[in-house]
Every structure is written in C-alpha cells, then in structure tokens.
Amino acid sequence: MPRHDTISFLSDYGHADEFVGVVHSVLRAIAPHAHVIDISHDIPPHDVRAGALCLVRSVQYLRPGVVLAVVDPGVGTSRRGVAVEVGGGESVLVGPDNGLLAMAVSMVDGADRAVSLTNTDLHLPAPGATFAGRDIFAPAAAHLANGVDLLELGEEIDTVSLLPGVLPVTSEEDGELRCEVLWVDRYGNVQLNVDPDEVEAWGRRIQVVWEGGSRTAVRANAYDELAPGDVGLLADSYGLLAVSMPRTSAAGMLGLDAGAQVRLRRVDTEGGAADADADSGVTTPVELGRRN
Numbered sequence: 001m002p003r004h005d006t007i008s009f010l011s012d013y014g015h016a017d018e019f020v021g022v023v024h025s026v027l028r029a030i031a032p033h034a035h036v037i038d039i040s041h042d043i044p045p046h047d048v049r050a051g052a053l054c055l056v057r058s059v060q061y062l063r064p065g066v067v068l069a070v071v072d073p074g075v076g077t078s079r080r081g082v083a084v085e086v087g088g089g090e091s092v093l094v095g096p097d098n099g100l101l102a103m104a105v106s107m108v109d110g111a112d113r114a115v116s117l118t119n120t121d122l123h124l125p126a127p128g129a130t131f132a133g134r135d136i137f138a139p140a141a142a143h144l145a146n147g148v149d150l151l152e153l154g155e156e157i158d159t160v161s162l163l164p165g166v167l168p169v170t171s172e173e174d175g176e177l178r179c180e181v182l183w184v185d186r187y188g189n190v191q192l193n194v195d196p197d198e199v200e201a202w203g204r205r206i207q208v209v210w211e212g213g214s215r216t217a218v219r220a221n222a223y224d225e226l227a228p229g230d231v232g233l234l235a236d237s238y239g240l241l242a243v244s245m246p247r248t249s250a251a252g253m254l255g256l257d258a259g260a261q262v263r264l265r266r267v268d269t270e271g272g273a274a275d276a277d278a279d280s281g282v283t284t285p286v287e288l289g290r291r292n
Helices: 019-030 048-059 102-107 132-145 196-202 250-254
Strands: 006-011 035-040 066-070 081-086 091-096 111-116 171-173 176-184 190-192 205-210 213-219 232-235 241-244 261-266
Touching: 006 019, 006 048, 006 132, 019 035, 019 066, 019 132, 035 048, 048 066, 048 102, 048 176, 066 132, 081 132, 091 132, 190 250, 196 241, 196 261, 241 250
Parallel strands: 006 035, 006 066, 066 091, 213 232
Antiparallel strands: 081 091, 081 111, 171 176, 176 190, 176 261, 190 241, 205 213, 205 261, 232 241
C-alpha cells in the first residue's frame, strides 16, 4: 500500500533541458498516487552548499513524505547514493551522500536509519552513469512512496558515516563581527550567517564592510521602514540577519554575492565609524535555528 503521498523535489537541473520533466515522469510511472512538490531547480550548477542551504531552509516546512534532492557533481563516481530515514519513518531523504542532505537531516533531529542505494533491481536501466537523478534517485524515492521498506533499497549503513555539511560561523576580532553571505534571494536581500542577538546591543546603526566598500546600515523590522537608498539590517524570514534595501536589490547595489566575507562594526556615539577599508573575512566550519 502507498505509504507517502508527497515527494518534494530539489535539484540544480534548471528548466532549459528535459531533466526535471523526465524525473517527474519517472516518479509518476512508479508512484502515480504521489504529488510532486518542486522546491527549486535553480540551484547554481554543481553548488552543493547552495543546495544544502536551500534544503535546510525548506525542510521544516515540507509536508512529511519523501524528499528527493539532487545536486551531484560527483555523479558516476564512487560517491554513495543514499536514503536517510528521519522522524521515526515519517520522512525519508534521498540523494547523493556529498553533504547535500546533512544539514536538513540535522534540522529534523537527525537520522534514524540510512541505506546505500545498492539494489540495482530497483533502478532503471542506465545507458550511461551520468543521470542518477533519473536512473537511481527517482526510482528509490518513488518506491519509498509506494511503501517499499528502506532496507529493500540497499545495504544499511551507519548514520554517522554520512558526509556532514559545513557552514561558516561568525568570529569576533578587534571589536568586529566577521561573517559571511550565505544566500542572496531573488529580491537581492543578502542573508548573513548572523543571529540578530549577536548585534542586539550595538544600537540602531551598524557599519557593514566588505571588499570594495562599506555602508552604515540601519536596523529595521520591515523593508518599507527604510528610506529610499538606505541600507538596512533586518531579521529575515529564517531568523538570520540580512542586508536589505527598500524595493531594490541590496546585492546588486552593493556588489555582494553568496560566499562574500563581511565585517560588522559598531558605529560610535558621535555618529562616526571605524575605518572602512575592507580585508578578507574569516571562515570556519552556523547552525540555522529550528522553527518552534
């Protein structure tokens, strides 16, 4: 009997080629009862970190079921394909074991069981090894939706052997908070790996410094609290600090992209600021907060 009625699908396939449509059709052929929810297919090609961040932002809001995630620059190599059961069997995440799934698994309290997708009887015949999304991962996801037990998909593996995901954390040096751009959304809001509590006592104005520029930002709760041309620092919809500008792209105006190093400085009581010459920030292996 069908066990899961929803398959949530994320990839870097884009929409210019047939890849997404073919995977949809494979899923429907094996599990016609299942609804497929497209999380995103516009992850930058091969960008495992961007895919992992998109998945961890999404996972706590997804309907229980099967999550199919494919950002797989190592396709066709010895990297494992895995299915990871979470929530006492409430959901299963399927994809490559390259760090893509790790943060999402942690967000939902960790893995219960995991298997390597080694049972070729449940794969599609493959003319080549470069489309595992179609030939391995989609069939596995669909069979799970149909009620096939996890252990039928392949060899059970120790959950601690799954490749972890790594996110940068902030560091405080010389009175500055050194941080990194995690994500730029389609509106140009620039998400930092900063908990708003880290700068809560800094006052309303904070200097934002990056390679090639600096601006004094204003703390705000909503975009339209900012005057035209202002740079703002807001808690975004995921609870992290974001650099924003009202009704325009902060990323485009300031020249900030994912991975850029940023420094936050206190603005002094006279309204001046520290020297804005930028240098490279520091990266170390932030945990995103879970929705209560």
